[in-house]
Amino acid sequence: MTAPTLxxxxxxxxxxxxxxxxxxxxxxxxxxxxxxxxxxxxxxxSAKKKEPEWLLDWRLKAYRHWLTLKEPTWQNVTYAxxxxxxxxxxSAPKSKKDGPKSLADVDPELLKTYDKLGVPLHxxxxxxxxxxxxxxxxxxxxxxxxxxxxxxxxxxCSFSEAVQEHPELVRKYLGSVVPISDNYFAALNSAVxxxxxxxxxxxxxxCPMELSTYFRINAKNSGQFERTLLIADDDSHVSYLxxxxxxxxxxxxxxxxxxxxxxxxxAEIKYSTVQNWYPGDKEGKGGIYNFVTKRGACRGFRxxxxxxQVETGSAVTWKYPSCxxxxxxxxxxxxxxxxxxxxxxxxxxTKMIHIGKNTKSTIISKGISAGKGQxxxxxxxxxxxxxxxxxxxxxxxxxLMGSDCGAHTFPYVDVxxxxxxxxxxxxxxxxxDDQLFYCRQRGLSQEDAINLIVNGFCKEVFKKLPMEFAVExxxxxxxxxxxxxx
Amino acid sequence: xxxVANATIVEIKDLHARVAGGAEILKxxxxxxxxxxxxxxxxxxxxxxxxxxxxxxxxxxxxVTQGTVRYLGEDLLELDPEERAVRGxxxxxxxxxxxxxxxxxxxxxxxYNAKRKHEGKPEADAVEFLTLVKRKVKELGMDDKFLSRxxxxxxxxxxxxxxxxxxxxxxxxKLAILDETDSGLDIDALKAVAEGVNRLRAPDRAMIVVxxxxxxxxxxxxxxxxxxxxxxxxxxxxxSLAMELEKKGYAGIEASA
Ligand SMILES: Nc1ncnc2c1ncn2[C@@H]1O[C@H](COP(=O)(O)OP(=O)(O)O)[C@@H](O)[C@H]1O
Ligand SMILES: [Mg+2]
Numbered sequence: 001m002t003a004p005t006l007x008x009x010x011x012x013x014x015x016x017x018x019x020x021x022x023x024x025x026x027x028x029x030x031x032x033x034x035x036x037x038x039x040x041x042x043x044x045x046s047a048k049k050k051e052p053e054w055l056l057d058w059r060l061k062a063y064r065h066w067l068t069l070k071e072p073t074w075q076n077v078t079y080a081x082x083x084x085x086x087x088x089x090x091s092a093p094k095s096k097k098d099g100p101k102s103l104a105d106v107d108p109e110l111l112k113t114y115d116k117l118g119v120p121l122h123x124x125x126x127x128x129x130x131x132x133x134x135x136x137x138x139x140x141x142x143x144x145x146x147x148x149x150x151x152x153x154x155x156x157c158s159f160s161e162a163v164q165e166h167p168e169l170v171r172k173y174l175g176s177v178v179p180i181s182d183n184y185f186a187a188l189n190s191a192v193x194x195x196x197x198x199x200x201x202x203x204x205x206x207c208p209m210e211l212s213t214y215f216r217i218n219a220k221n222s223g224q225f226e227r228t229l230l231i232a233d234d235d236s237h238v239s240y241l242x243x244x245x246x247x248x249x250x251x252x253x254x255x256x257x258x259x260x261x262x263x264x265x266x267a268e269i270k271y272s273t274v275q276n277w278y279p280g281d282k283e284g285k286g287g288i289y290n291f292v293t294k295r296g297a298c299r300g301f302r303x304x305x306x307x308x309q310v311e312t313g314s315a316v317t318w319k320y321p322s323c324x325x326x327x328x329x330x331x332x333x334x335x336x337x338x339x340x341x342x343x344x345x346x347x348x349x350t351k352m353i354h355i356g357k358n359t360k361s362t363i364i365s366k367g368i369s370a371g372k373g374q375x376x377x378x379x380x381x382x383x384x385x386x387x388x389x390x391x392x393x394x395x396x397x398x399x400l401m402g403s404d405c406g407a408h409t410f411p412y413v414d415v416x417x418x419x420x421x422x423x424x425x426x427x428x429x430x431x432x433d434d435q436l437f438y439c440r441q442r443g444l445s446q447e448d449a450i451n452l453i454v455n456g457f458c459k460e461v462f463k464k465l466p467m468e469f470a471v472e473x474x475x476x477x478x479x480x481x482x483x484x485x486x
Numbered sequence: 487x488x489x490v491a492n493a494t495i496v497e498i499k500d501l502h503a504r505v506a507g508g509a510e511i512l513k514x515x516x517x518x519x520x521x522x523x524x525x526x527x528x529x530x531x532x533x534x535x536x537x538x539x540x541x542x543x544x545x546x547x548x549x550v551t552q553g554t555v556r557y558l559g560e561d562l563l564e565l566d567p568e569e570r571a572v573r574g575x576x577x578x579x580x581x582x583x584x585x586x587x588x589x590x591x592x593x594x595x596x597x598y599n600a601k602r603k604h605e606g607k608p609e610a611d612a613v614e615f616l617t618l619v620k621r622k623v624k625e626l627g628m629d630d631k632f633l634s635r636x637x638x639x640x641x642x643x644x645x646x647x648x649x650x651x652x653x654x655x656x657x658x659x660k661l662a663i664l665d666e667t668d669s670g671l672d673i674d675a676l677k678a679v680a681e682g683v684n685r686l687r688a689p690d691r692a693m694i695v696v697x698x699x700x701x702x703x704x705x706x707x708x709x710x711x712x713x714x715x716x717x718x719x720x721x722x723x724x725x726s727l728a729m730e731l732e733k734k735g736y737a738g739i740e741a742s743a
Contacts, residue, residue, distance in 0.1 A: 433547070438583040441543050442593070442653065443571040443600030452596060456587030456636070
């Protein structure tokens with residue numbers, strides 16, 4: 001389905017035109033590899049990280065497989081061809097010893113960056129409830145609350161650290177949800193991933209705090225290849241928050257992360273993302289390409305994985321957080337807000353693969369298109385033969401601001417078991433002049449009115465976010481849609 | 487005469503307006519409203535009642551082609567809709583608009599705080615605000631549940647109009663314009679809304695009550711009644727004019743004008 005072209009709305013136009021607020025760059029000396037990719041690049045990264053033999057072999061296998069693949073073209077997005085030889089595959093902030101032992105050891109420039117972004121780490125440490133594993137230029141440089149988590153047996157560390165400290169866990173689960181052969185970008189990530197986060201929650205443990213990672217992209221031309229692996233053992237609970245804003249820049253930057261989640265029996269994983277990478281200027285120049293593979297496996301009986309995402313940034317987004325519902329009575333959820341403004345293109349959605357019996361999935365997708373933005377929802381609900389009584393509910397709502405943008409919906413359904421119940425609802429609406437005038441007649445500025453209406457549209461998704469994240473998400477939405485009015 | 491008696495809330499002079507590029511709808515309206523007064527504007531469908539209401543509130547769909555409007559000493563036509571609102575111009579809509587996902591209480595609070603901001607006051611304390619708004623809800627014979635529902639979404643016609651009255655009583659406007667507030671109301675709701683409006687009547691406030699039927703004027707008794715026909719005020723009088731209209735109908739008035 002493609003939304004009809006709607007009449008122009010001049011009032012909305014200038015409101016949705018606003019320059020990126022968080023554009024700045026931090027001057028930190030980088031230990032940077034020259035651009036280019038071949039086997040020696042892969043070996044360099046692995047050696048730099050002092051990885052065991054098996055991991056190097058795994059990377060090389062991925063690299064060789066990647067060489068046989070072609071970049072996918074099925075998505076509803078267009079972008080300048082990526083020159084993979086022009087990308088820098090390794091860059092790390094210079095550290096005096098082997099990395100900072102505490103915040104006092106962290107580069108003050110870096111701390112300033114976080115301050116500008118409104119992420120005062122030193123305050124966050126005091127603000128009990130959130131542990132931050134900050135990723136900066138592909139290497140984690142600050143970690144908090146580790147001890148508290150340690151006492152519960154929870155492992156929350158950088159991926160590199162996990163490779164050193166818990167190789168058996170990494171080896172067991174790495175690539176078990178997203179195999180190296182999964183897709184072009186996943187194969188590339190597997191070959192050259194720099195760092196990321198690792199979480200293991202042991203049996204019966206309910207993680208008492210939200211685990212949070214702030215991703216940043218900083219060094220020039222450095223492709224960012226994050227790798228996240230999160231395992232929730234039987235009867236455990238964990239809520240993970242991922243968020244980012246990024247410096248202003250000129251060249252397009254590729255970001256190809258892989259996130260793997262594993263939920264064992266009765267375990268629950270809640271994975272929330274608020275994403276605000278630089279979307280490019282009004283012409284789309286300089287924005288981030290965000291090609292991410294996120295997938296969760298509900299392996300155990302009654303396990304549950306819930307993805308919530310608010311996507312406001314990137315020039316091009318290609319992202320389908322998915323759930324493989326293997327365990328009987330397992331539950332998958334996907335709640336998404338995606339914004340495409342100016343020349344942004346977002347092709348996002350989810351896949352729910354029902355394998356176990358009595359499995360249930362819910363998909364709530366809210367797409368907002370403004371300016372010349374193109375927003376595509378692409379969803380797949382697959383019910384395999386053995387998945388008796390599978391249920392899915394899908395709701396796709398599109399909000400259009402202005403006449404030059406587009407909303408597209410591609411809901412694929414593939415059912416091999418007759419007992420399945422699949423429901424799909426879709427709406428397309430736009431902010432009407434009537435709504436704007438009504439709000440303004442009550443004293444709200446045009447910007448506040450738009451904010452209010454858009455936040456109302458996204459409410460079902462926002463209420464799934466952890467409280468403090470919901471506030472941040474509303475702000476980000478404001479930043480990406482509000483404008484130069486007044 | 488005292489300064490208060492001299493002051494005007496709004497002074498409309500020879501106002502002409504049209505939908506941008508279209509034919510003229512308002513064809514020279516002049517009306518002066520002083521503090522404490524309630525003016526009723528009556529007229530058949532299509533005579534321009536809503537257009538006049540919307541033009542006063544600043545709706546950009548309409549283009550003013552001639553005339554002036556002064557409001558509390560300012561050129562009203564120069565102000566954006568939200569600037570008019572925070573200065574005390576309130577329009578109770580003929581067709582209140584739905585805003586899905588936005589709770590009524592959130593909407594009310596945003597409006598209330600916008601006005602406070604203009605007045606240089608800090609944002610209302612959450613508890614204080616809730617106490618205030620719950621009192622207003624009760625006065626209008628409404629249920630608290632009303633507050634958590636999305637703005638006008640799935641509201642009955644009567645609920646929408648009560649909601650307009652609730653907003654008005656919370657924002658305490660200097661100039662309230664009620665556009666067919668009686669339409670779609672049963673007699674109980676009509677009484678509740680009229681009581682709400684009457685509670686707001688004060689020596690420093692004024693109201694323009696727009697209606698097709700004189701029924702509403704039994705409850706909100708106007709000081710002046712004007713008849714609007716084909717974009718012009720063709721006759722003015724006191725409330726007995728409303729009774730005359732009831733008897734003769736608009737055809738009679740238009741003919742005798
Ligand atoms: N937005 C508009 N677009 C086109 N015509 C309009 C618009 N608003 C009002 N009109 C026309 O102006 C005239 C007066 O309308 P209105 O002010 O709504 O009358 P009333 O409220 O008295 O019923 C009608 O002929 C109506 O069709
Ligand atoms: Mg009308």
